[in-house]
Amino acid sequence: MQTAKHSVRYLHLFKIPEKKKEYLARKLVGFSKDEMYLVVADVRHYKLFLPFCTKSTILRCHPKELKASLEIGFPPVVESYTSTVTLDRPNLVRAVCRDGRLFNYLETTWRFSPGLRSNPKSCIIDFKIKFEFKSVLHSQLASMFFDRLVHQMENAFINEAKRRYGKESLPSHQLSPVKS
Template identity: 85%
Template sequence: MQTFKFSVRCFHFFKIPEMKKEYIARKLVGFSNDEMYLVVADVRHYKQFLPFCTKSIILERQPKEIKANLEIGFPPIVENYTSTVTLNRPNLVRAICKDGRLFNFLETTWRFSPGLQSNPKSCIIDFYIKFEFKSAFHSQLASMFFDRLVHQMEKAFINEAKRRYGKESLPSHELSPVKS
């Protein structure tokens, strides 16, 4: 009697994307806490330097909080959302989206702490973003471009700091991230 072995392969043509995304990074940069805080807190000007941001409008402003509407995307896919942004100069900028149209949730946190003791024009940036799109379509797009997009976003803020404040006092260095 002859025995045959069969192998079975499964192909997934329509893989369901992971709906939740999270990114944590830590960097030592050659700009002060206050300089980096001012760049990140300047939501009104995001449309001028942040990739894929086509509009950035301040809807309400209070001393420690703003409500902002951002339009993101590239034609024909353009979406907008509203976030509440908490400001704590020069240590923290946190944006939370609660409007529920595009995201189930979106939280972006930037923490700024002193860098090298020998260099007051340096700081450590802890960057954290966590979100979940409402639609599988947007989740699939995010899955395809997520890493590239967050790196472009980080780079855009550093480049804007260079444009505003000149050459950095030291090159940026990746550090081991910590989630707080």
């Protein structure tokens, strides 16, 4: 006697997105380490050039660390959060938020290393952002636009460097990211 094996498949119409996200990028750019560091460390002016940043205020400032309040919005959601920003000129800018209403945590790291030996006006940027939303709604909204938002953010810093320092010494090149 033969028995029939039945398999049951479930159709998931609505996939609940992962609340945790991580993005890594590595890029060779035509600006020096110090130039890129100065753009990324200039948190006070993010509201002027960073997409979706509507407010950027320095709450406390020390030579190697600052506390900043940022307001970000991608309508219909506008939220504010506070980050502690570690500064190591011209090598590193790291912003960490662990007490926001929007995120369980948010960590953004920019590392700057020398670029081409033959071009002192170049550097390699290693960029990492990782976060976990508190809300599934925020996670769903971000999932729809995540890649585009991150690329816009990266490009905003490069464009601000162009505005401040002029034309790049070489075109930017995407490199394979190094997981740290």
